[in-house]
Amino acid sequence: MTETLTDDLKYIVFQLKEKEYAIPVNKVHSIEKIEHITRVPGVSSYIKGVLNLRGVVTPIIDLRLRFDIEEVAYTDSTRIIIVSFDDMEVGLIVDTANDVIDIKAEAIEPQPEVVGVDEAEYINGVAKLDKRLLILLDLEKILQRDDLKTTYGNEG
Amino acid sequence: MEMNQYLEVFIEESKEHLQSCNERLLDLEKNPEDMNIVNDIFRSAHTLKGMSATMGYEDLASLTHQMENVLDAIRNHKLSVSPELLDIVFQATDDLEAMVFSIADGGDGKRDVKEVVEKLKLIEKGESPSQSSAKSEVAATATAIAPASAKAKSNYDEFEYTVLQQSKEQGFEAFEITIALREDCLLKAARVYMVFEVLEKVGEVIKSTPSVDQLEEEQFDQEFTVSIVSKESLEDLQKMVMKVSEVEKVEVVTISLDGDRSNQEEIVEEVIVDEVAKISSTDSSSEEQKKSATTSTTTKQPNNKTIRVNIERLDILLNLFEELVIDRGRLEQISNDLKNQELHETVERMSRITGDLQNIILNMRMVPVETVFNRFPRMVRQLARDLGKKVNLEIIGAETELDRTVIDEIGDPLVHLIRNALDHGLETPEVRRANGKNEEGSVVLKAFHSGNHVFIEIDDDGAGINRRKVLEKAIKNGIISEQTAATLSDKEVFDLIFASGFSTADKISDVSGRGVGLDVVKNTIESLGGSISIDSKEGKGSTFSIQLPLTLSIISVMLVEIAKEKFAVPLSSIIETAIVKKDEILNAHNQKVIDFRGKVVPLLFLKDIFEVPSQGEGDDFYSVVIVRKGDKMAGLVVDSFIGQQEVVLKSLGNYLTNVFAISGATILGDGQVALIVDCNALIK
Incomplete structure (x- = not known):
């Protein structure tokens, strides 16, 4: 209700290697603990495989690998954020999912020049909140598959 | 919301009525003298007219009205049923169907129906409709006459007037109810809805001012007027409507008709009343009688209670x-x-x-195949007329049920096969007579269950497949060589017509394709996990037999293990499993093969194809699943077999499309996901 009045939007905040990222809460379906993931052959390494999410087979992306950050072993705090975008439902593996916060529209700065790392191309903007720097992710770009290779397929 | 609710009901019911019109019209063609059939059609048309007028679809209403007039004339023996007449009526139902579908797709249901209406009018006047299609002047004169018959009637148009008139003759009273809502009424549309609900329980709403959709959108002040036919008394109606909250005032007025209708109308009525009497006489309680009397005009299938679920x-x-x-x-x-x-x-x-x-x-x-089959009688009729052939289509087992997803896909292949049977299979009446056959060809469409499969057969008693012709064509088109042609069995020859780039018809007709069709049919059916085969005797006819899985959502698979990963191989593509010793493996052109029952079968190591992370080499034996795609075979090397299982097929979602050699996934008993191997992609 309130967000229609102001330009505040609720965001889910999560961490990847000391940095904090945010996705709009309305794109987030649920947050799950890590479970058995079935590997899918012949896709990019950042697609870890598929997971049974209450009967729905859901693809899982390891965001660390997507952003070319080194992989770490999953811990108790590792979470899978299930996001839906454009008819797609995908899980994102993150180090931890901390909390939900409001970000005012004016706190968002569009061009993240300072960030200058590999994930730059997936970023929508950055938000400064007190002393925290939140990186707002562009789901559309994250979910773009650049791996549609046809390694074996030469069949019609 | 409420409008949608009405609209959905309207569309569904209209479709049902149109379907029954179509079916009964076909019956009528066979038994032109059977007045019961005419009555059935009349009733369907009549209900459709009422519904569309209430919903404000005027083109729909005016066309049905005209159709009804023609049917009426048939009923009263003023007209006799002829193929030409039926053609026009069919054309009218086609138009109606198109309009209903346009409404269903969110359109306004408008369509230029003048031509058909004119033709129907001509028929009604006993003139030959073929003249009108040839000469437009005749049509012009007809239009000149038409307005004379359309009399202006207070604020009711012709259909509504007829409905009122007819109801009156059935002992219903017509009322005009003016309802005023309280000024502080907030949910006007909701109240309107409640009023309608009350009224529809006791009678039939014929008209409302403003129209129903305007009412739904609250495009009225405080008052609206509803015309209704009912057997309730004036006072009762008033009380009932007053019970709806926030209604301030209800005025009920009896509508008097100046009743100067031709006696023709009355005869019509008697027929309907007779029908009603027949129905009600079977019911014992008087309450039931009353009900059947009110519903008889709307002809609903009583024992078919269903709800629609997404x-x-x-x-x-x-x-x-x-x-x-x-x-x-x-x-x-x-x-x-x-x-x-x-x-x-x-x-x-x-x-x-x-x-x-x-x-x-x-x-x-599961949905009965009827939903697909019921459009065929029309199609066959039209096609037979176009081709100048006489065809009798028999449908058996329309109640056989199939998974919804299969139903959605099977329509087009069947259309193609039936067209094929009519065009290429059946001969012209002259040829049939010369060959000592019945002039009328027969096509049988049969569906039945067998085990875990549903079979659909299309059987014709036409010319059958000419082996020599097929071979000639195949050789000419470079599908096979002359040497192989001699060695082929009849069955193999027939299968050739499924090869792409093949057409046996000497002439290309626009009825069945240009030889691009049958291979598409085969592909579609195979993509559904089914198969198709042909059996044919020259001079006697052909049978196309389609085998389909009962459901697409559940399939039988063989679970196999590779390192620690589990994969499922559809049982439908497995021939058998085998354990092969390492030293039995041969090398041919850099490809490992085995000699399997006298055939050379290439081996595919799933471990490599699926890049399964594994540790070390296994033992001296390979577990091999022999799979096939058409005539080609391959052996899939896995680590071990787990067993056979029925699993629920799931897609990998919209994100993971185009994964090589994986057709989907399934969830195993332990909650883990196993991928389903697509054998068709593995065999080239």
Whole structure:
């Protein structure tokens, strides 16, 4: 209700290697603990495989690998954020999912020049909140598959 | 919201009525003298007219009205049924169908129906409609006459007037109810809806001012007027409507008709009343009689109570249910470990119930093939006329049920095969007579269950497939060589017509394709996990037999293990499994092959294809699953077989499309996902 009045939007905040990222809460379906993931052959390494999410087979992306950050072993705090975008439902593996916060529209700065790392191309903007720097992710770009290779397929 | 509710009902019912019109019209063609059929059609048309007028679809209403007039004339023996007449009526139903579909797609249901209406008018006047299509001047004169018959009637148009008139003759009273809502009424549309609900219980609403959709959108002040036919008294109606809250004032007025209708109309009425009497005489209670009298005009199928559920919701239900099944598995495990008798019994009971539940849920997705078949009689009729052939189509087993997803896909291939049978299979009446056959060719469309499959057969008693012609064509088109041609069995020859770039018809007609069709048919059916075969005797006819899986959502698979990963191979593509010694493997052109029952079968190592991370070499034996795609075979090398299982097929979602050699996924008893191997992609 309130967000229609102001330009505040609720965001889910999560961490990847000391940095904090945010996705709009309305794109987030649920947050799950890590479970058995079935590997899918012949896709990019950042697609870890598929997971049974209450009967729905859901693809899982390891965001660390997507952003070319080194992989770490999953811990108790590792979470899978299930996001839906454009008819797609995908899980994102993150180090931890901390909390939900409001970000005012004016706190968002569009061009993240300072960030200058590999994930730059997936970023929508950055938000400064007190002393925290939140990186707002562009789901559309994250979910773009650049791996549609046809390694074996030469069949019609 | 409410408008949608009405609209959906309207569309569904209209479709039903149109379907029954179509069916009965075909019956009528066979028995032109049977007045019961005419009555049935009349009633369907009549209801359709009423409904569309209420919904404000005027083109629809005016066309049905005209159609009704023609039917009426037939009923009164003023006209006799001729193929030309039926052609026009069919054309009218086609137009009606197009309009209803346009409404269903969110259109306004408008369509230029003048031509058909004119033709119907001409028929009604006993003139030959073929003249009108040839000479437009005749049509012009007809239009000149037409307005004379259309008399202006207070604020009711002709259809509404007829409805009022007819109801009156059936002992219904017509009322005009003016309802005023309180000024502080907030949900006017909701109140309107409640009023309509009340009124529809006691009678039939004929007209409302403003129209229903305007009312739904609250485009009125405080008052609106509804015309209704009912057997209730004036006072009762008033009381009933007053019970709806926030209604301030109700005025009920009896509508008097100046009743100067031709006696023709009355005869019509007698027929309807007779019908009603027949129906009601079977019911014992007077209450029932009353009901049947009110509903007889709307002809609803009474024993067909269904609700429409979005298929997505069913999928969600199925998903949740599967979760339950997985938990059940865990529970069974726990109860086995605990060895508690009571727990054990409870779990056992639960297992049985969930089993039943699963069957029910899966059955909900099943739809009778009738939904596909029922459009064929029309199509065959039209086609037969176009081709100048005489055809009798027989449909057997229309109640056979198939999974919804299969139903959606099977229509086009069937259309193609039937067209094929009519165009290429059946001969012209002259040829048939010369060959000592009945002039009328017969096409039988048959569906039946057998085991886990549904079979659909299309059987014609036409010329059959000419082996020599097929071979000639195949050789000419470079599909086979002359040497192989001699060695082929009849069956193999027939299969050639499924090869792409093949057409046996000497002439290309626009009825069945240009030889691009049958291979598409075959592909579609195979993509559904089915198969198609032909049996034919020259001079006697051909049978196309399609085998389809009962459902697409559940398939039988062989679970196999590669390192620690589990994969499922569809049983439909497995020929058999084998254990092969390492030293039995041969090398041919850099390809490892085995000699399997005298055939050379290439081996595919799934471990490499699926890049399974594994440690070290296995033992001296390979476990091989022999799979096929058409005539080609391949051996899939896996680490071990787990066993056969029925699994629920799931897609990988919209994100993971185009994964090589994986056609989907399934969830195993332990809650893990196993991928389903697409054997067709593995065999080139």
